Amino acid sequence: MSGAYGKDLERWIPRLIAVWREARKRGDGPETRLTPQEVKEVGAGVKQLSLGLTRDRKLAGAKYMDDPKLLGAYLLFYWPVSYAQAREALGELPNRPRTVLDLGSGPGPLAFAALDAGAAEVTAADRSKPALTLARALAAEAGEALATREWDPTRKAAPPEGKYDLITMGHVLNELYGAGDEAVKPRAALLEQVLAQVKPGGSLLVLEPALRETSRLLLKVRDEMVEKGYAIRAPCMYRGACPALVKESDWCHAERDWPMPKVVEEIARAAGLHKESLKMSYLMLAPKGEGWPEPRPERLFRIVSESLEGKGRQRFIGCGPEGRMGLAMQEKHRTEKNERFFKLHRGDVISVTNTEAKGDGLALDDTSEVKVVAYAGKGVPPAPPTPLPSGEGKGEGS
Ligand SMILES: C[S@@+](CC[C@H](N)C(=O)[O-])C[C@H]1O[C@@H](n2cnc3c(N)ncnc32)[C@H](O)[C@@H]1O
Incomplete structure (x- = not known):
């Protein structure tokens, strides 16, 4: 924005x-x-x-x-x-x-x-x-x-x-x-x-x-x-x-x-x-009676810190449905699918895969994928509708 x-x-x-x-x-x-x-x-x-x-x-x-x-x-x-x-x-x-x-x-x-x-x-x-x-x-x-x-x-x-x-x-x-x-x-x-x-x-x-x-x-x-x-x-x-x-x-x-x-x-x-x-x-x-948004299928974190870059690794504090925790990745694990992690800003909402619990946070590696779901200042898109099991929801004439 x-x-x-x-x-x-x-x-x-x-x-x-x-x-x-x-x-x-x-x-x-x-x-x-x-x-x-x-x-x-x-x-x-x-x-x-x-x-x-x-x-x-x-x-x-x-x-x-x-x-x-x-x-x-x-x-x-x-x-x-x-x-x-x-x-x-x-x-x-x-x-x-x-x-x-x-x-x-x-x-x-x-x-x-x-x-x-x-x-x-x-x-x-x-x-x-x-x-x-x-x-x-x-x-x-x-x-x-x-x-x-x-x-x-x-x-x-x-x-x-x-x-x-x-x-x-x-x-x-x-x-x-x-x-x-x-x-x-x-x-x-x-x-x-x-x-x-x-x-x-x-x-x-x-x-x-x-x-x-x-x-x-x-x-x-x-x-x-x-x-x-x-x-x-x-x-x-x-x-x-x-x-x-x-x-x-x-x-x-x-x-x-x-x-x-x-x-x-x-x-x-x-x-x-x-x-x-x-x-x-x-x-x-949100006003009374309105629930929290439907959870999205991915593992989400909002970046709530500045870059806490250290020697040979990038680190941020993330906060998401699982709580607040450190997210870190070593420079040597940078790949095409996770390099976004090195350019994040406070407020961005990301999805991550393949993390390992380390200390009080999560470590990402070269098998991890990082995607920006919403840039700072943009709303998190609603969860896509869950596909119905095959055969269900097909009304007459469809
Ligand atoms: C820091 S200014 C904020 C003005 C504007 N909303 C902004 O974000 O820039 C705080 C405002 O709160 C108002 N305010 C403080 N106490 C108030 C009260 N008890 N009732 C109504 N307004 C109050 C002040 O008059 C002032 O306009």
Whole structure:
């Protein structure tokens, strides 16, 4: 999926800049770029947001969207990042959603990502009025129809009524109900309530930062949901308790190359941040009553680590229906049928044959076959229908 939405994202840059300049009532500057003074100003806001949202976490749950400087920084830096993350995740949906509700929308990156991915009716909901005002201004700038609503689950301000093909929650769950394990149950209860508004066949997409703490809390929420009987559409194929929670030092996140806009690159530099790749943790949940996908006939693993290449061998951590384990192959075993193993990316789903249990993982050799079943950012194709035993299923006249 990486990059397929690059042109769409590029079209948003002048809109984001125009809306930001309009909001701060200083409109001079080139359409598609920030002036050096503007980059400096936004960079300072991004530095503050980054510290408060990803390091000391003092801004998590605070009303930073109501501070014009921070909202501006969000719009020009985090908005494109969230938009790209959403486009990556939406690529894994089993079907194209028509009606979408974006909860905790802020100025709407996920809402607009859904519109660009083909949704027809999108509602953005947040507790921040200034953020929703910017979302509406962006919609006007783009000539898109976007409904907005105020929503705050901690104040029992209910989401809009009705049912949706897709509900998205981008980087909001980690800001609700505290910062530690006490947040897990209320977050799961909220997801359950939200899932009641997802139509059959639809999905709830939760995006979260790729930090260890926030990712692990998301995995704990995942386990609560699995325990309650909900199926995960992506990224998990393992149906039990998340194996990444066993060791305190582990967590699970996605990482993708992305078409980073130049303005984001400039702001990152001004803020002293490194933002080469797109990192996120995410969960795609199915509504109640929908089971996990039919297991495929092959032995599947999703690559959940970077390449852990060592001397003369390639190694990854894989996670699949059997759980999470190391997958390793020595360079000398490379053949035409398994060489894909040496070029995998985090998020790819592969099928493997002929493995041998070794240590806490599996060793592949020159008899093993490795195939990519789904590249990172694409959904795993459904299992082919099992052929009926010969003679069965042949109705009259067939
Ligand atoms: C990090 S921003 C995410 C914005 C956007 N969804 C994205 O992914 O870029 C978190 C959003 O959650 C909203 N939020 C935080 N606490 C909230 C609450 N109690 N009720 C409603 N929205 C809340 C904030 O106003 C903010 O817009």
